[in-house]
Structures are given as structure tokens and as C-alpha cells.
Amino acid sequence: xxxxxxxxxxIKLRTSIVVLRSDFTSMGSDSQVGRxxxxxxxxxxxxxxxxxxxxxxRINQYTGKPxxxxxxxxIAAELFRKLKISIAPxxxxxxxxxxxxxxxxxxxxxxxxxxRISRKVIVGNNTVVYENxxxxxxx
Numbered sequence: 298x299x300x301x302x303x304x305x306x307x308i309k310l311r312t313s314i315v316v317l318r319s320d321f322t323s324m325g326s327d328s329q330v331g332r333x334x335x336x337x338x339x340x341x342x343x344x345x346x347x348x349x350x351x352x353x354x355r356i357n358q359y360t361g362k363p364x365x366x367x368x369x370x371x372i373a374a375e376l377f378r379k380l381k382i383s384i385a386p387x388x389x390x391x392x393x394x395x396x397x398x399x400x401x402x403x404x405x406x407x408x409x410x411x412x413r414i415s416r417k418v419i420v421g422n423n424t425v426v427y428e429n430x431x432x433x434x435x436x
Contacts, residue, residue, distance in 0.1 A: 300325045301333050308342070308353065314367045315375045318349040347418045350376050369405050369420040376418060377407075384409055387428050 303324055308316055321330045334351065337343040341363035343351040352372050354363035365372060377384050385391075387406035392398040406426045418425040 300329055301336070304330075304333050304337075305342070308337075311353075313375055313379075314353050314365070315346070315372060315379060316343060316351045316353065317379055318351075344420075346372055346420055347376065347416055350418075352420070365420050369418075369423045369425065372420055373405060373407065373418050373425045382409070382412070382414065 344354045344365045346352050352365040355366050357364045385408040387408050389402040408428045410430050
């Protein structure tokens with residue numbers, strides 16, 4: 298069975314939306330896996346959301362182009378869970394959820410605690426923004 302067929306089957310059998318490049322290291326060499334993942338992105342099976350991270354795609358009925366099968370919040374939460382990075386809601390979301398504020402937070406902001414993260418997570422035109430606990434406490 299070809300590598301592309303094995304990877305396609307592996308992606309279809311997953312219940313998760315996010316697929317990491319490291320999930321396929323046992324199937325072939327880095328260059329082989331990279332070429333197949335690039336082909337999947339080109340064919341609209343996957344959408345690249347970050348370095349080494351992809352999301353399952355579906356065809357948008359209005360534009361006809363591949364779009365991620367989930368929202369930015371869902372994809373970011375799943376990606377950070379797979380990377381074993383603990384995140385929490387931002388201070389604005391926490392205030393809104395507790396009833397301290399009536400302002401609905403716009404955009405996707407996550408609190409990374411004291412950890413500094415530089416990974417860009419982009420879905421369409423939307424990007425995840427990071428907030429540290431040290432900055433939130435200083436404000």
C-alpha cells in the first residue's frame with residue numbers, strides 16, 4: 298500500500314480535526330511525509346494552520362474552496378492539547394463568563410500562564426493571540 302493511501306486512511310479514521318506532522322513519522326521519512334502532506338493541502342484534504350499542524354478540510358459551499366472543518370477556537374484548543382500546552386481563557390473571556398463584564402470578547406485570545414509561546418495559529422484570516430498571566434496581573 299502506498300504511503301499516500303495509508304496517510305489518507307489514517308486521517309479519515311481520526312475523530313479529531315487537527316493532524317500533526319509528527320503523527321506520521323512512523324510511516325515514512327520526513328521528506329516523504331512532507332510531500333504527501335503538501336499534496337493533501339493542494340488537493341483540499343487538509344488545511345495548514347500552523348507549522349507542522351494541519352486541520353481536516355471540507356469544501357465551502359459558497360466559495361468552492363477548502364475550509365477547516367472547525368472553528369479557530371476548536372482547532373486551537375485541540376492543537377494545544379495535542380502539543381501538551383496548557384491554556385486558559387483570556388482575562389476578558391473570564392470576566393465575561395463570570396458576569397463582571399457585558400462586553401463580548403472579539404477575536405481569539407488565550408492565556409498561556411507564565412509560558413511564552415510564539416507559534417502562529419492561523420485559520421483563514423483569523424489568528425490566535427496570546428496573553429501571559431504576568432501581563433494580565435500587571436494590568
